[in-house]
Amino acid sequence: MTANIARAICFVAMAALLSVAPALADCGDETGLLIKGDTAVLHATPPPSALEVGEPFALTLEICEAAAGMEVIRLNARMPAHGHGMNYEPELSRLDDGRYLAEGMLLHMPGEWEFVVDVRSSDQSERLTAAVDLKP
Amino acid sequence: MTGRAASIALLICVASSSFFARTAAHANDRFTSDERAMISANGPWPLNPTPDPSNRFSGDQTAIAFGKDLFSDPRLSRDENLSCTSCHVPELGFTDGLERSTGIGEVDRNAPAIANLANFRWFGWDGRSDTLWGQSIHPILNDLEMAATAADIAAQMAGQEDLAARYEQATQTNPADETPEAILVNTGKILAAYQETLRTPRTRFDDYRDALVTGATAGQVAYPDAAKRGLKIFTGKGKCSICHFGPLFTNGEFHSIGIKHFAAADRVDTGRYGGLKAFRESKLNRLGPHSDEDQALAAKAPSAYAAFLHSNWGAYRVPSLRNVGATAPYMHDGSLATLEDVVDHYSDMNMDRLHSDGETLLRPLDLSAQERADIVAFLHTLTAAPVASAAGD
Numbered sequence: 001m002t003a004n005i006a007r008a009i010c011f012v013a014m015a016a017l018l019s020v021a022p023a024l025a026d027c028g029d030e031t032g033l034l035i036k037g038d039t040a041v042l043h044a045t046p047p048p049s050a051l052e053v054g055e056p057f058a059l060t061l062e063i064c065e066a067a068a069g070m071e072v073i074r075l076n077a078r079m080p081a082h083g084h085g086m087n088y089e090p091e092l093s094r095l096d097d098g099r100y101l102a103e104g105m106l107l108h109m110p111g112e113w114e115f116v117v118d119v120r121s122s123d124q125s126e127r128l129t130a131a132v133d134l135k136p
Numbered sequence: 137m138t139g140r141a142a143s144i145a146l147l148i149c150v151a152s153s154s155f156f157a158r159t160a161a162h163a164n165d166r167f168t169s170d171e172r173a174m175i176s177a178n179g180p181w182p183l184n185p186t187p188d189p190s191n192r193f194s195g196d197q198t199a200i201a202f203g204k205d206l207f208s209d210p211r212l213s214r215d216e217n218l219s220c221t222s223c224h225v226p227e228l229g230f231t232d233g234l235e236r237s238t239g240i241g242e243v244d245r246n247a248p249a250i251a252n253l254a255n256f257r258w259f260g261w262d263g264r265s266d267t268l269w270g271q272s273i274h275p276i277l278n279d280l281e282m283a284a285t286a287a288d289i290a291a292q293m294a295g296q297e298d299l300a301a302r303y304e305q306a307t308q309t310n311p312a313d314e315t316p317e318a319i320l321v322n323t324g325k326i327l328a329a330y331q332e333t334l335r336t337p338r339t340r341f342d343d344y345r346d347a348l349v350t351g352a353t354a355g356q357v358a359y360p361d362a363a364k365r366g367l368k369i370f371t372g373k374g375k376c377s378i379c380h381f382g383p384l385f386t387n388g389e390f391h392s393i394g395i396k397h398f399a400a401a402d403r404v405d406t407g408r409y410g411g412l413k414a415f416r417e418s419k420l421n422r423l424g425p426h427s428d429e430d431q432a433l434a435a436k437a438p439s440a441y442a443a444f445l446h447s448n449w450g451a452y453r454v455p456s457l458r459n460v461g462a463t464a465p466y467m468h469d470g471s472l473a474t475l476e477d478v479v480d481h482y483s484d485m486n487m488d489r490l491h492s493d494g495e496t497l498l499r500p501l502d503l504s505a506q507e508r509a510d511i512v513a514f515l516h517t518l519t520a521a522p523v524a525s526a527a528g529d
Contacts, residue, residue, distance in 0.1 A: 056438045083496035089443040104441030108389040109378050136177040
C-alpha cells in the first residue's frame with residue numbers, strides 16, 4: 001500500500017518535471033540560473049557558482065517562457081538579510097539575438113544575494129527574484 | 137625500576153606530553169566549513185599586482201625611482217616645507233600617527249596607510265578617485281595639505297635642473313614643452329608608480345592560513361591559541377570578515393559603522409557621498425582625458441557604474457587590515473586610538489548612530505573581555521615587518 005503511494009507520488013512528480021522540461025530546454029546552458037515568475041521564466045548566465053566576491057561581471061538574460069510582449073526592463077541584486085543592494089547601477093541592454101545583457105554588476109560581499117528582475121508587457125508586469133548564494 | 141627502564145619511561149612521558157600538547161593546540165583549529173572558507177579567502181599572500189592601465193608609467197623602473205624621491209621632496213608643496221612623507225611616514229606604516237593629519241592646516245581625515253594599493257579599486261577614505269595617480273594629485277593641490285598649484289609644480293619641474301632632467305628621463309618629454317596640467321598629471325602618475333610598489337610582507341596569519349588550507353599540522357600548531365580564538369570570532373559570530381574580506385582584508389567598498397559624521401561642530405563629513413560627487417566631477421579618473429587606458433575598456437570598469445545611494449552618506453571605504461598593528465589611530469577621523477578601542481566599538485556599538493539605510497548586519501557583539509583580547513591578538517598577527525618597496529632600492 002505504502003509502496004504504491006510512493007510510486008504514485010514519483011509518477012506525478014516525474015510527469016510534472018517532464019511537462020516543463022521541453023520549454024526550459026530551449027534556454028541553452030543548463031548550468032545557468034533559472035529565474036521564475038508567474039508571467040515569465042528567464043535563464044541567466046554565468047551561473048552563480050562562477051561568480052566571485054568583488055569581481056565585476058555581466059549577466060546575460062534569456063527569456064525561456066513569457067506572456068506575449070513581455071520584456072525585461074530592469075535587473076539588480078540585493079542582500080535581503082543585510083538591507084542593501086549593490087553599490088553599482090547595472091546597465092541593461094537588449095542584444096540583437098533577443099537576449100538581454102546587464103553590465104556593471106558587482107557583488108561586494110559573500111552571502112545570500114537575490115537577483116531582482118522586472119519584466120513588463122503592455123498589460124502586465126512582475127518582479128522576479130532568484131536566490132544566489134555567493135560563496136567566499 | 138632499573139635506571140634504563142626509568143629513562144625509557146621518562147622519554148615516553150616527555151614524548152607523549154608533547155604529543156598531547158600539540159593535539160590540544162590543534163584542537164583549537166575547529167572552524168566550521170564556512171569559517172574555513174572565509175579564512176582561505178584571506179589568502180594567498182602576496183597578491184600579484186597588476187599594472188595600472190590608466191598610468192603609462194606603472195611598473196616603469198625609471199618612473200618608480202623618480203617617484204620614490206618625489207615622494208619625500210618638499211618642492212611639491214607651496215611653501216616647499218611639506219612632502220608626501222609628512223603624512224605618510226615610512227617608519228609609521230606610511231601613516232603619521234595623528235588622529236587627523238596636518239599639512240598647511242588640519243584636515244578632517246586620518247592619513248590612510250598606503251600599501252598594497254596596486255590592488256585597490258577606489259582610493260581615499262571616500263573613494264574620490266578610481267586612479268592612484270588622481271588620488272596622489274589631490275593632496276598636492278588641497279589648500280589644507282600641500283596647497284600647490286599646477287603652475288607651481290610645472291615651475292619646479294621645468295626650473296629645477298635635477299627635477300627637469302629626471303622628469304625628461306622618465307616621461308621622454310621636456311617639461312618646458314608641456315602644459316602645467318600635463319606636468320601635474322605626469323607627476324601624479326610617477327608618484328603612483330612608486331606607491332604601487334609598497335607592499336606588506338607575509339605575516340604569521342599567512343603562514344597559518346596556508347597551513348590550514350594544506351592541512352600542514354606544524355604550521356597550525358605554531359599559530360598562537362589566542363589568535364586562533366580571535367580569528368574564529370572574526371570569521372564567525374563577529375562577521376568581521378564579510379567586509380574585511382579577501383587577501384587585502386577589505387572588500388574595497390563603503391560602509392557606515394557608526395563613527396560620528398561631524399568633522400566639527402558645524403561641519404558634516406559626507407563620506408562616500410562627497411567622494412562619489414568629487415569623483416564624477418574630476419578629470420583625473422579612468423574615463424578622463426588624462427587616462428592612458430583604452431576608453432572602451434575603462435567604460436566597462438566598475439567605477440563607471442558607481443551608484444549614488446542614500447547609504448553613501450557618512451560611509452567610508454573599508455580599510456585593509458594588513459599591517460593594522462602599525463597604523464594607529466583608527467577610523468576615517470582617527471577617533472579610535474588603539475585596536476582595543478576598535479574592538480570595543482564593535483562590541484558596544486551604538487545603534488542610534490547607524491545609518492537607517494545602511495548595513496543591517498551591524499549589531500553590538502557584546503564580547504567578553506577574553507574575546508576582545510583574542511580578536512586583538514589575531515589582528516596583531518596581520519602585522520609583520522615594515523612596509524617595503526617591492527621595487528627595491
